[in-house]
Amino acid sequence: MKIVNKKYNIYVLSLLILIAIAAIPIIKNMMAENIYIFSAYWLALIILIYAVFPRAYVKSRRVQRKLMGIYALSGAIIYISIHFVLGVVLQKLAGSPYDKSFMGFLLNVITIMLPLIVKESTRSYCLGLLGRKKRYRLLLIVLLTIFMASTEINFGKFFQINSYKDLFIYVVKDVIPVFTGGILLTSFVIYAGAGPAIIYTAFINLFLRIFPFLPDLPWIADAAVGICFPVLYTLFIKDQQGLIDKKERGEEYKLSFSYLAQFFAAIMFYWFCIGVFSIYPTVILTGSMEPGIMPGDAVIIKRVAEEDDIYKLAVGDVINFKRDDINITHRIVKIDEDSAGNRQFVTKGDNNKSEDVQPVMPNDVNGTVIKVVPKIGIPVLLLRGNNDIPDNVVDK
Secondary structure (H helix, E strand, O other): OOOOOOHHHHHHHHHHHHHHHHHOHHHHHHHHHOHHHHHHHHHHHHHHHHHHOOOOOOOOOHHHHHHHHHHHHHHHHHHHHHHHHHHHHOOOEEEOOOOOOHHHHHHHHHHHHHHHHHHHHHHHHHHHHHOOOOOOHHHHHHHHHHHHHHOOOOHHHHOOOOOHHHHHHHHHHHHHHHHHHHHHHHHHHHHHOHHHHHHHHHHHHHHHHHOOEEEOOOHHHHHHHHHHHHHHHHHHHHHHHHHHHHHHOOOOOOOOOHHHHHHHHHHHHHHHHHOOOOEEEEEOOOOOOOOOOOOOOEEEEEEOOOHHHHHHOOOOOEEEEEEOOEEEEEEEEEEEEOOOOOEEEEEEOOOOOOOOOOOEOHHHEEEEEEEEEOOOOHHHHHHHOHHHOOOOOOOO
């Protein structure tokens, strides 16, 4: 493809190579250990982009840049809020490991902002050179997004992988969210240049560095937010951009919240799956409850929230309860109650020959099974594997 001017090819290539060099693990670690080398390297690239190379950035209208800036800030707040709400509900908040001193904050600003400005300005520079060319434009945008995302991946974790399960978690938690996030950043740049992409990323990262405690979510929850949110928010801002274009062409349009509605619907479904609401699903991984509940089935649990709910439990109810770090789904076969009215439950898997050795205390009861959905949890079953499951135990 012929870009605006062939001499620009060398500028683009130089920037991409320099960014790629900084992403090489050994060089990345070296710069992380010396803030002066780190700062000098990225400041030099900023000077190249803004003072040496000729300007070639995405063209956008002022109102468009302002609107996308608002969307970027709003998106960052929503993204952070989702994590913190989940952290509070799941009681998964932990102290921040980052330095809260003034010097620590200053170092955080430097290490976040300098590479961010370079990368998003480079993204804008490359997209600006593409202009309105149609041929290969989409392919080049995809390749640019993949390249920029690749520079953010923690490849050091890859070399510590010891099993297929660890590989799966690494891909889902540490790789795919980086690429979906890259799609959102590219969308911001296409519509309004580097500014919104910088606002979005900087707000999230700086907030997490200065807040005294942070969500410590299970990997599957963290991955789900990281994958779903950028994709749905990209669709939302694309939809809003289409409305802006229609308005400026003088066409009749109606404000559409379809993608925003889909986005919140997806959040609600996600919260349902991880147990935020009073009714939530869990996946059966063993055959201890066959034939009524098979491995790979999902069961819907109604949470026990009040003390009265404990006294409503009866022999024959199937309950989900905690046993150390494991969630078990078995049937109540006997209820022991002392003179003071304190209860404990004797449970047994329908397919087990004997009762569970340890009785279930009221504080350990998560809820009761109200519905069985066959086979939809098979992917989770395959992921966990039989070696991870104690005998006679089901786990999510």
